[in-house]
Amino acid sequence: MPCALCGDIIPTEVARCPACGAWARRRDFRAVGVAVFMLLGFNAFVALGSGISLLRLGHPLRGATHDTYDPAGTGHALAPYTDVFLICGVMAGVTGLLYLGWLWRAFGQSPGPHQHHRAWVVFGWLCPVVNLWMPPRIVYEVWVNSGRYRLAERQAAGLVVFGWWACVLLGLGLARMFASGDGVQTLAEARFEIHVGVAAAAFQALAAALCMATVFQITRLQIARET
Template sequence: MPCALCGDIIPTEVARCPACGAWARRRDFRAVGVAVFMLLGFNAFVALGSGISLLRSAQPLRSTTHDTFDRSAAVRALAPYGEVFAICGALAGLTGLLYLAWLWRACGQAPGPHRHHRVWALLGWFVPVVNLWLPPRLVYDVWVNSGRYRTAERQLAGAVVAAWWGCLLLGGLTARLFAGAGVDSLAEARFDMHLGVAAAALLALAAAFCMVTVFQVTRLQVTRGE
C-alpha cells in the first residue's frame, strides 16, 4: 500500500512507512477524511447556489398579482429546480458512500466504551425507523470518544450533531414537498418557491455541520495515532 504522505510503498506487515515513519492507517484515514470534507463542502456550495438562483429566477413572483399571474410561466421558472434537487440528492448519495467508509474506520479506531456495535455504523442508515435516530448517536459517540472532553464540550459536540441531523431531515423533507407542490395559483407558486429556498438552505447547513464533525473526528484520531 502506498504511503499517503510520501508515496513510498508500505509492506502489509509493517505499521509505519519505512521512508517517512508515518503511521500507514492513520495517514490513509486522514486522506479519506479530507476527501469527505471536500465533497461535503461541494455539496454545501451546490445547495447554497441553488437556493440563491431560485430566489433570483422566481423574483417576478413577488410583484405578480392574482390578475397577472401566469401559471405556465411559474411552472417554467420553478420546474427546473426539481431536477436540480434530484442532482443534489444523487451527489449527496455518492458523498454518503465515502462518508460511510470514513465512519466505519472512525468507529473502529475510536476507543470505547461503545453503546452500539460497529456494524450499526452501516446498518443504522438503512433499517427503517432506526435510521431516524441511530446515525447521529453513533457520530456523537465516535466524536466524544476520540478525545478528552469536558461536560460543556460534550454538550457543544451534541449540539453540532443535533443541528446537522435536524437540518438533514428537514432539508430532505422540504425538498420532497417542493418537488410535489403545485403552482395552480399565485399563493401556491410563492409557497413552492419558499419551500425550495428553505430546502436549499437546510441542505447547505447540514453539509456544513457535517463538515465540522468530519474535521474534528479526523483531527482527533490522526493526532492520537501519531
C-alpha cells in the first residue's frame, strides 16, 4: 500500500514506511481524514445547489401579485425540496458516522491533558441537551492539543469551531421549519417558505465547509507532528 506522505510502497508486515519513516497507522488515519473531507465537500455541494435552485424558484414570485399568484403550482414546485432536505439529512448521518470514527482516532492521538474523557466523543452526540454543546468542545480540544498554538491562534480555532456548530444547529432548525411549513396559500407565505429554505441550505453548506476546515487542520497537524 502506498505511503500517504511520500508515495513509497509500505509492505504489510512493516509498521513504518521504509523511505520516510512514517507510521502505517498515520497513513490509515490520513486516508480516513481524506474520506471525511470528501464526503463533507459533497454535502456542501448538494446543500449549495439546493439553495441556488430555491433562489431561482423564488425569482418569479418577486413580480407576482395576489391576483396572479398560483398557490397550487407553487406548492407543487416546493414539495420536492422537502425530500431534498431529507436526503441531505441522511447523507449527513452517513458522513457523521465516518466523522465519529475519525474523531475517535484523532482524540486518542492528540497529546493531553484532556478535559473530557474519550467516551464523550461518542456520547456527546447522543445524550440529549448535552449534545447541544459537547461536540464543539471535543473538536476544539482535539484541535488545540494537536499543535502548538498561541492565544490568538486558539481564539481563531475557537471561532471556526463555534461558527461550524452554530451553522449546524441553524441549518437543522431551519430545514425542519421548512419541512413542517403550514403551506403556501398566500404570496407572503410562499416567499417566507422559500427564504427559510434558502437560509437552511446556506447554513448547511457553510457548516460542511467549516467542518472540512477542522478535519483538514487536525489531520495535517497530527501527521506533521508524527513526522
